[in-house]
Amino acid sequence: MDIKNKFILESAHITEVYGPVQALKNYLIKRTDNFIFIGHPFSYTKIKNSIAEKFLKGEKIKEYKTHKRSNAQFFQWIKDFFYNVFFILNLKEKIDIFIGIDNLNALTGIIGKKIRKIERVIYYVIDHTPKRFKNPFFNFLYEYADKVACEKSDEIWALSKRIADVKKEKFKISEKKIKIVPVGVELSKVDKYTLDEKLKSKSIVFVSYLDETKGCQLMIDAMAEIIQECKEVKLLIIGTGPYEEKLKEQVKNLKLENYVKFLGTMDHDNLFKFIPHHRIGIASYMDDPNSYTYYADPTKPKEYFACGLPVVITDIPWIAEEIKKRPMGVVCKYNKEELVNACVKLLKDDEFYKICLKNAEEFSKELLWDRIYDEAFGKEIK
Secondary structure, rough: OOOOOEEHHHHHHEEEOOOOHHHHHHHHHHHHHHEEEEEEEEEOOOOOEEEEEEOOOOOOEEEEOOOOOOOOOHHHHHHHHHHHHHHHHHOOOEEEEOOOOOOOOHEEEEEEEEOOOOOEEEEEEEOOOOOOOOOHHHHHHHHHHHHHHHHHOOOOEOOOOOHHHHHHHHHHHOOOEEEOOOOEEEEOOOOOOOOOHHHHHEEEEEOOOOOOOOOOOOOOOOHHHHHHHHHEEEEEEOOOOOHHHHHHHHHOOOOOOOOEEEEOOOOOOHHHHHHHHHHHHEEEOOOOOOOOOOOOHHHHHHHHOOOOEEEEEEOOOOOOHHHHOOOOHHHHHHHHHHHHHHHHHHHHHHHHHHHHHHHHHHHHHOHHHHHHHHHHHOOOOO
């Protein structure tokens, strides 16, 4: 499908972390002449309000007035839903393709199609968990919205095969309706590095939204033993989130202030200039049956590869199998002893490290965002 002359609207919920939402936005700014992006912050982020931007031939020409973020997520979603509906109603032009990232946004596109303001709706599913909410009523609403979004959208883009399989089985969705559109990387942003500086470096990078499920607390625990094997080691934590203060307190209690540094958030361009000059990337996801990570295609391991960082990862997401097979790092269980051993191996075994680095560099060449989205748009579902 040639999308250059299509009017496309992408609507998504956003955090401070770069991922498929932002990658698709950047792709569409380049690839289509007429594009609108709507981004609604989750209530737990520090982003103050929703954004709506119109782009014409790659240039932003208008920014629409939007609503402020609510601290209560349910009320935030209600506001987001009605904002999208009224925004679509007030557009003078008909939208050729509406891409809703998550089921709430997809539902607004389906309503827009019903009233003939939208030609085609794509439901882009970038996460999944068997139980979204503890509150059974909220969980019922979410599941119903997901069912309608799957059944009524024209296409479903699933971030991983695990997500695609769940949607097909749960809602009896035809395989022809679903495309797997995995996470990619932007290699053009990566700062140049050398093998020599990699081998000299003893710094470990942990890039993540800081909530409990990302497992940063286990990595901090492991540092007390890792420094016994490698005195020069440093753990650099990049990101923010609701668990940040507890992690800082943990570092203080363990007297690791000289070894663990919190660097806050970095915009994506600066991140790709900074992390290539370090040695290892960490993805220590918790083993939680309701975790998003098991079903998703996490962004961070692939971005580590793109930046030349072999990875230490727990055996939760599907990418762990690929890392083990090539190898591109070390896969371990979610326990301190295995995490310590994995980090020490990549810090001290230079020959193994060089093998992992070469494999990571080769693998990342297959993951260009532009190539992934070219393929997604190139195979139209009838």
